[in-house]
Each structure stands twice: as structure tokens, then as C-alpha cells.
Amino acid sequence: MQLTVWTYEGPPHVGAMRVATGMRDLHYVLHAPQGDTYADLLFTMIERRDHRPPVTYTTFQARDLGKDTAELFKTAARDAYDRYRPQAMIVGSSCTAELIQDDPHGLSLTMGLDCPVIPLELPSYSRKENWGASETFYQIVRGLADKERKAPPAVGENGPRRPRANLLGPTALGFRHRDDVAEISRLLRDLGIDVNLVAPMTASPADIARIGEADFNICLYPEIAAQACSWLERTFRQKTVKTVPIGVNATREFIAEVCAAAGIPVPDAIDQGRMGWWSRSIDSTYLTGKRVFIFGDGTHAVAAARVASEELGFKVVGLGCYNREFAREVRAAAEKYGVEPLITDDYLAVEDAIEAAAPELVLGTQMERHIAKRLRLPCAVISAPVHVQDFPARHSPQMGFEGANVLFDTWVHPLVMGLEEHLLTMFRDDFEFSDAAGPSHLGHASAAHAPAAHAPVAAEAAPVAEAAAPASVPAEPGGWTDEALAELGKIPFFVRGKARRNTERYAAEHGVTTITRDTLYEAKSHYAR
Amino acid sequence: MSAGPASGCDAPPVGVDGILRERGQREVFCGLTGIIWLHRKIQDAFFLVVGSRTCAHLLQSAAGVMVFAEPRFGTAIIEEKDLAGLADANEELDRVVTRLLARRPDIKMLFLVGSCPSEVIKLDLSRAASRLNTRFSPNVRVLNYSGSGIETTFTQGENACLAALVPDLAFTDDRQLMVVGSLPDIVEDQLTRLLADLGIGKIVSLPARLAGQMPAVGPNTKYLLAQPFLAETATALDKRGAIHLPALFPFGAEGTTAWLHAAAQAFGVPEARFEQVIAAPRERARKGLALYRERLNGKRIFFMPDSQLEVPLARFLAGELGMELCEVGTPYLHKGHLIDELAALPPGTLISEGQDVDKQLDRVRAARPDLTVCGLGLANPLEKEGLSTKWAIELVFSPIHGYDQAGDLAELFARPLHRRDVLRV
Numbered sequence: 001m002q003l004t005v006w007t008y009e010g011p012p013h014v015g016a017m018r019v020a021t022g023m024r025d026l027h028y029v030l031h032a033p034q035g036d037t038y039a040d041l042l043f044t045m046i047e048r049r050d051h052r053p054p055v056t057y058t059t060f061q062a063r064d065l066g067k068d069t070a071e072l073f074k075t076a077a078r079d080a081y082d083r084y085r086p087q088a089m090i091v092g093s094s095c096t097a098e099l100i101q102d103d104p105h106g107l108s109l110t111m112g113l114d115c116p117v118i119p120l121e122l123p124s125y126s127r128k129e130n131w132g133a134s135e136t137f138y139q140i141v142r143g144l145a146d147k148e149r150k151a152p153p154a155v156g157e158n159g160p161r162r163p164r165a166n167l168l169g170p171t172a173l174g175f176r177h178r179d180d181v182a183e184i185s186r187l188l189r190d191l192g193i194d195v196n197l198v199a200p201m202t203a204s205p206a207d208i209a210r211i212g213e214a215d216f217n218i219c220l221y222p223e224i225a226a227q228a229c230s231w232l233e234r235t236f237r238q239k240t241v242k243t244v245p246i247g248v249n250a251t252r253e254f255i256a257e258v259c260a261a262a263g264i265p266v267p268d269a270i271d272q273g274r275m276g277w278w279s280r281s282i283d284s285t286y287l288t289g290k291r292v293f294i295f296g297d298g299t300h301a302v303a304a305a306r307v308a309s310e311e312l313g314f315k316v317v318g319l320g321c322y323n324r325e326f327a328r329e330v331r332a333a334a335e336k337y338g339v340e341p342l343i344t345d346d347y348l349a350v351e352d353a354i355e356a357a358a359p360e361l362v363l364g365t366q367m368e369r370h371i372a373k374r375l376r377l378p379c380a381v382i383s384a385p386v387h388v389q390d391f392p393a394r395h396s397p398q399m400g401f402e403g404a405n406v407l408f409d410t411w412v413h414p415l416v417m418g419l420e421e422h423l424l425t426m427f428r429d430d431f432e433f434s435d436a437a438g439p440s441h442l443g444h445a446s447a448a449h450a451p452a453a454h455a456p457v458a459a460e461a462a463p464v465a466e467a468a469a470p471a472s473v474p475a476e477p478g479g480w481t482d483e484a485l486a487e488l489g490k491i492p493f494f495v496r497g498k499a500r501r502n503t504e505r506y507a508a509e510h511g512v513t514t515i516t517r518d519t520l521y522e523a524k525s526h527y528a529r
Numbered sequence: 530m531s532a533g534p535a536s537g538c539d540a541p542p543v544g545v546d547g548i549l550r551e552r553g554q555r556e557v558f559c560g561l562t563g564i565i566w567l568h569r570k571i572q573d574a575f576f577l578v579v580g581s582r583t584c585a586h587l588l589q590s591a592a593g594v595m596v597f598a599e600p601r602f603g604t605a606i607i608e609e610k611d612l613a614g615l616a617d618a619n620e621e622l623d624r625v626v627t628r629l630l631a632r633r634p635d636i637k638m639l640f641l642v643g644s645c646p647s648e649v650i651k652l653d654l655s656r657a658a659s660r661l662n663t664r665f666s667p668n669v670r671v672l673n674y675s676g677s678g679i680e681t682t683f684t685q686g687e688n689a690c691l692a693a694l695v696p697d698l699a700f701t702d703d704r705q706l707m708v709v710g711s712l713p714d715i716v717e718d719q720l721t722r723l724l725a726d727l728g729i730g731k732i733v734s735l736p737a738r739l740a741g742q743m744p745a746v747g748p749n750t751k752y753l754l755a756q757p758f759l760a761e762t763a764t765a766l767d768k769r770g771a772i773h774l775p776a777l778f779p780f781g782a783e784g785t786t787a788w789l790h791a792a793a794q795a796f797g798v799p800e801a802r803f804e805q806v807i808a809a810p811r812e813r814a815r816k817g818l819a820l821y822r823e824r825l826n827g828k829r830i831f832f833m834p835d836s837q838l839e840v841p842l843a844r845f846l847a848g849e850l851g852m853e854l855c856e857v858g859t860p861y862l863h864k865g866h867l868i869d870e871l872a873a874l875p876p877g878t879l880i881s882e883g884q885d886v887d888k889q890l891d892r893v894r895a896a897r898p899d900l901t902v903c904g905l906g907l908a909n910p911l912e913k914e915g916l917s918t919k920w921a922i923e924l925v926f927s928p929i930h931g932y933d934q935a936g937d938l939a940e941l942f943a944r945p946l947h948r949r950d951v952l953r954v
């Protein structure tokens with residue numbers, strides 16, 4: 001048994017729902033008790049979908065157990081078929097139904113339904129959401145792909161045809177999947193490549209049948225599509241493009257890999273967006289060496305680390321993922337940045353790690369957003385799990401060159417702007433310009449956000465108040481002299497917390513009981529090395 | 530089912546009592562959801578669900594963005610190895626609880642909350658609770674109840690939780706009034722003040738805000754239910770000798786008056802005194818309602834089954850605001866506790882118990898009500914079809930009881946309609 005407070009991933013059948021809800025004309029019959037219907041709200045509320053997910057729950061009750069839960073399943077499957085007339089159905093059990101062992105697959109076979117029925121075995125007590133999505137997509141592809149339908153010859157009667165790719169991995173409730181697909185489709189079109197199909201998102205079972213007609217596959221979200229891609233590689237000899245195009249450099253590499261797979265030359269003039277110049281421009285100098293902590297699903301975390309370090313000049317001080325399936329990739333990346341990889345789905349462990357790393361920016365999931373709020377750190381979301389605010393109305397991809405532009409904006413926005421950093425320092429004693437004013441561009445903070453955005457100021461302002469007190473006031477516990485506190489108060493608020501922590505750590509490590517102004521500067525030089 | 534339809538007939542199977550009973554897919558939360566408000570109410574209690582990743586995910590999704598540093602609830606997730614041997618599952622549970630309590634010395638009461646998986650594998654949580662009690666008493670009291678979806682629907686989780694508290698309450702012979710059901714503190718205080726002003730001596734609440742302050746109970750206890758979903762809690766109180774005071778539920782000016790009146794009568798409060806005490810707040814409530822009557826009068830409302838608050842709220846909306854009732858769905862109809870409420874509904878109101886969600890949505894589409902009260906999963910799809918909705922869960926989270934919330938309660942229903950009127954997009 002594992003004590004869990006907040007979870008990064010839902011159960012595996014939620015992964016299956018993400019696949020089914022992303023698709024069209026597919027229906028999922030889930031043997032499950034009524035409470036499990038909560039999962040609908042993930043799609044209709046968080047993602048604001050305007051249709052119910054295509055899921056029928058059998059909602060068996062205690063009084064049905066040992067009597068007719070199997071019959072209930074059959075009725076639900078029959079009713080669902082009659083009402084929705086799907087092209088195909090997937091059937092399976094949630095955690096509770098897994099225990100009563102009704103065998104939804106066997107049952108649905110006896111019913112003579114007039115469509116393919118794909119059974120799902122998703123072990124709820126050992127697997128999680130991403131695994132469930134991956135397994136479901138793989139089973140759907142395996143079950144529905146028509147092995148007779150292959151890519152037509154590269155050169156037909158009318159000369160050579162355009163190469164075709166499948167775009168695989170996007171699902172419902174994915175972090176920016178909608179916009180990534182639009183962005184990458186546009187990029188492919190510009191390269192002269194047709195999209196044979198996008199799946200699971202927007203694909204119908206009939207579309208899946210022709211999946212073999214593409215020349216190659218693009219594995220956009222390996223968490224979901226890697227397994228299906230490797231089956232397609234074996235079955236249809238389709239190559240898999242594996243570079244995930246997050247960031248300018250990765251997008252360039254992605255284009256090279258795509259062109260190689262398509263057998264076309266890499267075009268030399270491609271609009272690479274503004275991210276590179278924005279990052280080289282003088283205002284961005286202040287971004288250099290900003291300490292960033294990164295946590296998310298393996299793929300997004302590794303990609304974010306690369307963008308942060310190569311394209312923004314940040315310093316990666318923490319890197320981790322919650323999905324063990326991608327631990328290897330994250331470990332390799334962590335080694336590159338010289339940090340200890342954090343592979344855990346324990347929210348409290350992540351919080352401890354963030355606190356210990358004392359970053360200036362957190363790139364994480366919805367969970368890290370809350371951690372960062374509590375620790376009063378700026379944060380941007382880079383990965384699922386997501387919440388309603390992570391589904392913006394505007395086009396906001398993470399992938400491709402436009403995605404890189406978006407990354408620049410969303411990661412840099414929570415930080416203090418370049419020149420403003422100096423002005424804050426210069427004028428910090430000016431009564432009209434108190435620390436409490438905070439960065440001016442965050443003035444738009446909504447009421448709900450404001451306390452979090454401005455809280456650091458309030459908390460860190462305490463030493464200033466004390467510093468102003470007469471010298472006779474005794475040093476506060478923790479060993480700070482008034483003079484040292486006054487000096488601390490002069491440090492800009494956004495680094496003051498770090499200065500305080502570092503000084504205290506330095507004092508503890510060096511057996512210094514009273515922290516003087518000198519201790520502060522000794523610590524500063526110590527950590528500056 | 531009291532009256533089955535002839536096979537092949539599509540007419541809804543309305544029973545001889547005029548109530549439509551359906552058994553199909555239910556789109557309702559399970560009883561675990563109650564933890565979201567119960568853990569805020571009992572401030573030193575921890576709710577430990579013994580369940581699956583699904584249960585943990587449900588709690589998290591229903592709690593939405595309310596992420597607290599370390600909330601006073603959590604899930605002991607059953608893993609494959611726990612399924613292999615039950616002896617080990619018990620040991621594992623003890624280990625989890627021991628670690629939890631060591632980490633949280635502020636916890637004085639621990640609820641082990643059963644789920645579908647724990648029920649199906651027959652993990653005996655009452656034995657676990659008594660085993661753990663011997664170990665942790667007197668510092669922590671360990672109780673158990675089931676919030677599983679195979680046994681409980683949404684608010685029935687609170688019912689099960691309070692019912693588990695009752696056998697544990699101390700005995701008292703004192704003449705007292707007990708208000709039963711978890712209310713927001715501010716509402717509880719308002720109602721208690723009014724009852725005290727009536728001259729009812731000792732007034733206690735179940736649940737209390739702290740584990741150590743749970744009220745005592747005995748044959749001189751009379752109790753008022755503040756919520757309509759507390760069937761088992763009431764039975765447990767009856768067993769302790771307490772006496773139920775049947776009344777309308779305290780929604781709206783009329784409901785609140787009737788509710789207070791039941792107490793006043795039982796405690797021999799003179800009518801003149803009663804009138805004198807309630808006159809001013811009742812007037813406030815009426816004024817508050819008048820603001821919304823125009824907007825809501827004649828508007829048609831459809832309740833999907835969710836919280837069991839549906840019947841009393843429908844009575845309030847029809848009686849005090851002039852709304853028309855298309856259908857009043859409830860997951861479970863406790864006729865005993867709702868007898869006055871049912872009698873106060875306009876004659877011929879269609880009441881449905883249970884659910885077959887697809888068929889019920891067909892009825893919603895056919896009726897095209899002005900407002901549909903429904904679960905979180907259904908709201909946006911209905912909005913997309915041009916049907917205004919109200920989240921049922923909001924009615925459970927918001928302060929809606931009593932005179933001073935009557936206007937707010939009406940406003941909750943008026944807001945979606947108002948919004949539809951102002952939007953030009």
C-alpha cells in the first residue's frame with residue numbers, strides 16, 4: 001500500500017479514456033462502479049469539451065455483485081452499441097471490475113455486436129494513466145490496421161507523389177496536443193509532406209485501418225505512441241521519427257529527421273521564429289544562469305531542460321519525471337546537466353527537492369505550480385497533469401518554431417525583466433518604489449493570483465522592518481545581527497530568500513553562531529565560486 | 530421496481546406511487562466525495578481512503594484546485610502485492626497508519642474510509658479500526674465507514690461518516706437539541722443563535738468541529754436533520770434513544786421557518802416568542818428572495834440526480850420563487866424524511882429515483898428547461914446544446930441553509946439565467 005495525497009497520473013483506464021475521447025466513432029464500455037464516472041469531468045470541465053466522452057460505465061452496485069454484473073455489462077454494451085452505432089468498441093474493466101473478473105471481452109464476443117470489439121487488459125493495481133493510454137492506442141492500432149493497405153509506390157503514373165506521414169500520440173486532455181498538432185501539420189505541409197492521419201486525436205476506426213498507407217510515422221508523444229510506432233515499424237516497415245520538436249534546436253533536428261525519412265532534401269530557408277533572437281537580444285542577458293528546476297513527464301522534462309540550458313542560458317538545478325517508464329531518458333539528461341535525477345511520483349518528495357535546490361524558476365506540472373506558489377517561486381507549466389488554465393483559448397503550441405516562441409514568452413514572463421532588475425535595486429529604498437510593488441509587468445495579476453505572486457515580498461520584507469529598528473534590538477534567533485539583517489534588506493527581494501538561505505547554510509556548515517555583515521559576504525563569495 | 534413496464538413499451542416505468550424509477554448508467558459521484566467538505570468541517574480529523582488509484586484520482590479531481598500543502602485526507606493505494614494476501618494487506622494498512630500518525634501529531638480522529646476495491650476484497654476495516662484503536666488510544670480515535678461507489682452515492686458518504694460517529698458518542702440524559710449534518714460554520718452559528726434565542730436550552734451539533742468535542746446523546750435528545758441525506762445517521766441516533774423532529778429542510782424562508790418551528794414546538798416555545806424571534810430574519814429572507822423572484826418566476830428547471838438535495842430545493846424553488854419543475858431526479862428517495870417535502874411539491878411533479886443517464890438526457894433535450902442542475906461531467910455538453918446549467922456540487926459546497934442564505938441560494942439559480950441574458954457572444 002502506498003499513501004498518496006496528490007497523484008500525477010490517474011488509473012490506466014483514464015489513459016484509455018484519453019485515447020477514446022480523442023478519437024471519433026469509437027465507443028468505450030467500461031465495467032465500473034458509479035463513482036468512476038467522475039472521469040468525465042476531466043474532459044468536459046478541464047478541457048472544456050462540449051461533448052461527453054464516448055464512455056458507457058456499467059455502474060454496478062453492491063447488490064449486483066455475485067448475481068448479475070456480467071448481465072449488466074452485456075446490457076450496457078448492447079445499449080451503447082444501439083444508441084451510438086460506433087465503428088468499433090473498446091471494452092475493459094476499472095480497478096473494481098478487475099477484481100470481480102467478469103471478462104468483458106469474452107462477454108462482448110458472445111453478443112454478436114456488429115463492429116470490431118477490442119479488449120483492453122489494463123492492470124489497475126500496477127499500472128497508470130500513460131501506460132493505459134499507450135497500451136490502448138497500441139491495441140487499437142493492432143486490432144484495426146488493415147495489413148493489406150500499404151503506402152503506394154513513391155513514383156506512380158503521374159510521376160513522384162508527395163511523401164506521407166502519420167502524426168501519432170496526441171490524445172484528449174494532453175498538454176497542448178491540439179496546438180502542437182496544428183503547428184506540426186503546418187510545418188509538414190511547408191516541407192511538402194502530407195499527413196496521412198493524426199491519431200488517436202481526430203481519427204476514426206476507419207482512419208486507423210489505413211494507417212499503413214503512410215511512408216513513415218512521427219512519434220510526437222512517445223509516452224503514448226512509442227509502443228504503437230514500434231509495432232508499425234515491424235508490421236509495415238514504416239520508419240519512426242523520434243525527435244520531439246520542442247525548442248528551436250530540436251525542431252531543426254526534427255526537420256532533418258523528417259526529411260531523411262521522407263527522402264527529400266532539407267530546405268535551407270525556413271522561418272525559425274523569433275525565439276533565437278529574443279534570447280540573444282540584450283534584455284535577455286539577465287536570464288543567464290537563472291536556476292531552473294524541471295519536473296514533468298519524461299519527454300517534456302528532458303526537452304525543457306535542453307531548451308532551458310541551450311536556448312535560454314538557464315542553469316538546470318533539478319530534473320525529474322513522474323513516469324518511471326521514461327526514467328532512463330531522464331537519467332541520461334540529468335547526467336548531462338550534472339544534477340541528481342528525481343524519478344518519483346511522490347508529490348512531497350518533489351516539493352522537498354525543489355525547496356532544497358532553491359531555484360529561481362520552476363518548470364513543472366499543475367502540481368509544481370502549487371508547490372511553487374507555496375514556496376513563492378515563479379513557475380510555468382510544461383507538462384501534464386494540467387488544469388483548466390492550461391487549455392488557453394488562443395493558439396499556444398509547445399512544438400515547432402511557434403512553440404519555441406511560446407516557450408520564451410511563458411517561461412520568461414514570470415521572471416523580472418532585464419533592466420527592471422537593476423532599477424529595482426537602484427530605487428529599492430525609494431518610498432514610492434517599495435519592494436512590495438513587485439515587478440511591474442505582473443501588475444495585471446488577477447485577484448486570485450495576486451497574493452501568490454506578491455507573497456514573497458510580504459514575507460521577505462520582514463528583515464527590512466527589523467533592520468530599521470534601533471541597534472539595541474537583540475539579534476533575532478538564528479543568529480543574525482541587526483547590521484547583517486540591514487544588509488540583507490538591501491538585497492533585491494527576488495534573490496533575498498536565496499541569500500538568506502545560503503548565508504544560514506554557510507554559517508551552519510562553518511560553525512558560525514552569529515551572522516554578521518561579514519558572514520553574509522563570506523557566504524556570498526563561498527557560493528559564488 | 531414497484532411497477533415494471535410491459536416489455537417493448539418505451540413509456541418511463543412510473544410506479545404506482547407516481548415515481549419514476551430507473552436502473553441504468555448512473556452519472557453520480559461516489560460517497561468518497563464527501564471527504565472534500567467533511568475534512569474541512571472536522572478540523573482535526575484525517576480521512577484515509579483504503580482504495581485504488583482511481584479513488585485517489587477522484588478525490589483530487591473533485592477537490593479541483595483546492596490543493597493544500599498536506600490536506601487531511603489521502604489514499605492508501607492498494608497494490609498488486611496487497612491483493613495477493615489479505616494478512617499482508619492488514620499489516621500494510623497498519624504500517625501506513627502508523628507512519629501517517631507519526632507524521633501528523635495534530636490528528637485526533639482517523640476515519641478509515643472503505644472503497645469499492647476494499648469492499649470487494651473484503652478488507653475488514655471495522656476490525657482494522659478496532660485493532661488500531663487499541664494501539665493509538667487515547668491520542669487518536671479510529672473509526673471507519675464506507676464511501677464506496679457500490680454502496681454510496683455522493684452525499685451518502687457524509688451519511689455513512691456521521692452514522693459511524695453516533696455509536697461512539699458519549700451518553701447524556703440532558704434535555705437538548707441536536708442539529709445533525711455538516712454545515713458551513715457560519716451557517717451553523719446562525720441557526721444555533723436563532724434556536725438559542727427561542728429559548729431552547731442546550732443546542733449541540735453533529736459533527737462538532739473538533740474530534741474531542743463531539744456531542745453526547747441520549748433519550749432526552751431531540752434532533753433536527755439539516756440535510757436530507759442522513760438516513761442511516763438518523764437510524765443510529767434513534768438507536769441511541771434520540772427523537773427525530775420531522776420538518777421541512779431549512780431552505781428558503783418557509784423551509785427555515787418550518788424547521789425552526791418543529792424545534793420550537795418540541796421544546797414548548799410559546800408561539801408569540803417564536804414569532805418575535807423569527808420575524809426579523811424571516812423578513813430579511815423574504816426581501817432577499819424578492820430580488821430574484823421576477824427573474825426565476827415561471828422558469829423551468831430540471832434536476833438530474835446528484836446530492837439528494839433535489840426534492841427540498843425543488844420545493845423551495847417552486848413554492849417561494851414560482852419556478853416550474855420539469856423533473857426532479859434524485860439518486861435515492863428517502864420517503865420517510867421527505868414526507869413533508871413531497872407533500873409541499875406542486876401536484877403532479879415528476880420525481881425520478883435512480884438514473885439511466887442517456888434516457889434522462891433525452892428527456893432533458895425534449896423538455897428544453899431553462900435550467901438544468903447536473904453533475905460536473907454533464908454541464909458543458911448541455912451548455913453546448915444551448916441549455917443553461919448549474920453544478921449540483923456547488924449547492925453542496927456553498928452556504929445555502931437558513932434565512933440569511935435564502936437570497937444567496939436563489940441567486941445561485943438566477944446567475945446562469947442572468948448570464949445567458951447578458952452575453953452577446
Ligand code: SF4
Pocket residue numbers: 033034035036095096559560561580581583584585587643644645646676677678679
Ligand atoms: S466508485 Fe469506488 S473505485 Fe471508484 S472512486 Fe469511488 S470508491 Fe473508488
Ligand code: SF4
Pocket residue numbers: 414442444445446449450453
Ligand atoms: S497573474 Fe501571476 S501567476 Fe498568473 S500568469 Fe501573471 S504572473 Fe503568472
